[in-house]
Amino acid sequence: MRRIYLDHAATTPTQPEVVKAMLPYFTNAFGNPSSIHSYGQEAKGAIEEARDKVAALIGAPSEEIVFTSGGTEADNFALKGVAFANEGKGNHIITTSIEHHAVIETCKFLERRGFRVTYLPVDAYGLVAPDDVRKAITDKTILISVMHASNEVGTIEPITEIGKIAGEASVYFHTDAVQTVGHIPVNVDDLGVDLLSLSAHKLYGPKGVGVLYIRKGTWLVPFMHGGDQERRRRAGTDNVPAIVGFGKAAELAQKDLSKEAERLTSLRDELIKGLLERIDHIHLNGHPTIRLPNNVNVSVDFVEGESMLLNLDLEGICASTGSACSSSSLEPSHVLLALGLSPEQAHGSLRFTLGRENTEEGIECVLEVLPRVVAKLRAMSPLLKSHR
Amino acid sequence: MRRIYLDHAATTPTQPEVVKAMLPYFTNAFGNPSSIHSYGQEAKGAIEEARDKVAALIGAPSEEIVFTSGGTEADNFALKGVAFANEGKGNHIITTSIEHHAVIETCKFLERRGFRVTYLPVDAYGLVAPDDVRKAITDKTILISVMHASNEVGTIEPITEIGKIAGEASVYFHTDAVQTVGHIPVNVDDLGVDLLSLSAHKLYGPKGVGVLYIRKGTWLVPFMHGGDQERRRRAGTDNVPAIVGFGKAAELAQKDLSKEAERLTSLRDELIKGLLERIDHIHLNGHPTIRLPNNVNVSVDFVEGESMLLNLDLEGICASTGSACSSSSLEPSHVLLALGLSPEQAHGSLRFTLGRENTEEGIECVLEVLPRVVAKLRAMSPLLKSHR
Amino acid sequence: MRDVWSLYSEKVMEHFKNPRNVGEIENPDGVGHVGNPVCGDIMELYIKVKDSTIVDAKFKTFGCGAAIATSSMVTEMVKGKSIDEALEISNRALAEALDGLPPIKMHCSVLAEEALKSAVEDYLRKSKHVLSEAKEKKGSNKSE
Amino acid sequence: MRDVWSLYSEKVMEHFKNPRNVGEIENPDGVGHVGNPVCGDIMELYIKVKDSTIVDAKFKTFGCGAAIATSSMVTEMVKGKSIDEALEISNRALAEALDGLPPIKMHCSVLAEEALKSAVEDYLRKSKHVLSEAKEKKGSNKSE
Ligand SMILES: Cc1ncc(COP(=O)(O)O)c(C=O)c1O
């Protein structure tokens, strides 16, 4: 059966050219970049080339790029690193109620260790108000962390505006840009951020490698303690093949970023339009226009997300949901609830995130299959009856 | 030029069969194991198979295996995880003066955060005395961390004895087994450990993946906060290809562990014997017999390690040194100093760590080349003169 | 690589794909209504009882794959069973009949058991009512 | 992949492979002895001076590749220079002459500069001594 993958926000396939670039570093040029000998130095050279490429993608100097094991580590590093280094100055952190778990759970950990965290609300579209950030700042505030775009509903946050506010208040500013880098233009100076998280596997690079961008002069303690790697900012043997792959993926992403963003935007809007037309009692989640080019998130009334997902999967369509049933907790997506959705609506959410391999054909397939699936599930829904 | 790689303690080449096992998980079966759809579930199945294989290699139940980004993360996780979870009980940690930086630097971080750390001394061979461990335990002791074998001098520590002591005192016991797993038999029950760190790239698996073995009932907080991966013990998108590669490498390692250990031990002893015969003023570092099958560490008087290394590299021989010049600090190896070597001797150390590709021929090559290199460097050494 | 990877057993998927006994029963003898929208699972179970035997069962469920499959399974299992037998169906038995459920989905089988219990209790309550009404009638008849 | 990867520039490696002026000078006019074993670098620099010009220089070094290369380079650079010119050779000039050094190795060039200064100072001290001895002699001659 042909499968249509529409879950690019979860992970993307590693591009064949990326794999090809990685391969020599497993078996031939397998050295440890910390080694002085030729094997070590050729590996070292390779990661420095990759660093340049990733730096170029976000408009940063190469020295401000620190490789990590992924976006989760980058977020942990940014938050714990700043918190532990600056607790002499203050113990207050500002973030939002729609951050990725890598930020939220790290904040909760810090709360248990004496820090105070403000979780700012968002509006019905998932937008944070810069003015709320301004008002939340106290003289104890040491860090503001607001994601660049929501992995769930795709809404793009006003980072530049918040960056100005953070700059004026001289508070460190971190953004989780895992969902934006490689998909929309990202420039650390334009955004005015001190710290920025990214992850290779969201932009057709390999899993297990990310970056924390750290602006020069930002004071944070290491998260991973040990050897002298990454100019003593992140210990652990460099994951050479993955870093090289990240470099290649960054290079490829930069090449056709705007063309691909345009193409996906039009597919996205076609899918949204089609779904709203063909299914009744369906709602778009997130902002209609200030959203990622590849994100479609809808709530379908009276039916539950996982059961839609499984039915779609049976027909070869791979998507995602914010329903609790897909996680080990029983609560539905904190993001959808923060947008003001009812628990039922949150449980009835479906996310389609498009990518390079998707074409018009895939969109049409979803538009053909989903209405059938919804009809089938609504026929067994006890909620529909009570609605009537 | 043919190169002879003798730095397997730094990293090993990924075996071709391992790379082959990984490849499908980059481009075809590229899913995120947290996804419900078929791409996700096939990735999930793959990591669970790999978990079984790694578990088998150390005699552990699969549920007690938590994948990390490497040995450094496993060490950070074990130490910080236990420390932060058990500070209500006590704030004292016992370790040794010869641990890897991933343990030592993590301990220093914890010291800055209010924990007290005892760094036990070692004897001239690098052995920790179990009785010293016993004496160091107080009612505030929450963790003992002693490495299984030294990455520098190869000495194998009496972990089983220390495990008994830790068990009797009901103190958590961690061992960094990064240099032993896959090279000598390791069984978590025989060793009596609650926590054990390993790293795939030291046993012909890929870089960027490791494991923290966590015995059921061990109380520790997560190190990487975020999503629900690894039964909520370690957040972050699973590095599927690397985990699959680790599984394959574990399987291969288990297959011919004892045969390979025997082969390397005889090459090791040949190299040691040859070096001591052909070069005067040379000393073996570490224990003569209670040592890793693949480790040769010597100090050559009057000459500095990096300059030997570079000369060897020019002739295609890749080795390592404990000299400061190879790191960003100016101090020579803390391990060699802990063994009682003078700074000069520590600076004059050379480590050869053998592996699968090495044969008699490589050993003979070292025995032919190194005496020439030493003679050349001694001719320009100001220390030799003052010694005469 | 294995050929088939799935969150669920084949049996679960079979019931999920072709759920048995979907719908409502008109004038049911017992209805169970359990779960709540916050947790994402709502089950309605309808039973028809004749001579203390469950002769028909239908369900409506809002929930995940496991919720739908266990709902389907419970309706299959209760049909033909006596009220007493039905009350003995445990969530474990349901999960086993489905060749197992993932640990995080076991609560769905609990919910199905509760739906069944609740439907049976509803029946018992109603029939007691009917019984006592009948008794009352009889009594009043007698007294007449 | 690039063809050549190395910690050091080709120039450094060239000097490391074929260090110039290795050895000691018998009866040197100045000797510089710097560094210590704890840091892993020890340099000895010997100079021969004629009419305030350094006519020969030799070194002995215990140290890393950069230490050996900068030692070799400093002996090359001072030969034929006047004492005053020699004192103007900075560690940066040494590093530049070697087409650069890795940041963590810059201290080796500092050490080489110090070795040179120390050798020159040794020469100046000795020659002052000789000078003053000569002066003394002259003076005593006069007074005779
Ligand atoms: C917004 C956001 N932040 C962080 C992460 C975590 O990144 P990683 O999967 O590389 O750990 C993700 C993806 O899972 C994400 O979407």
Ligand SMILES: Cc1ncc(COP(=O)(O)O)c(C=O)c1O
């Ligand atoms: C004993 C020991 N512990 C920990 C590590 C760190 O492991 P990794 O390189 O996977 O971060 C190493 C190797 O560098 C090691 O030899």
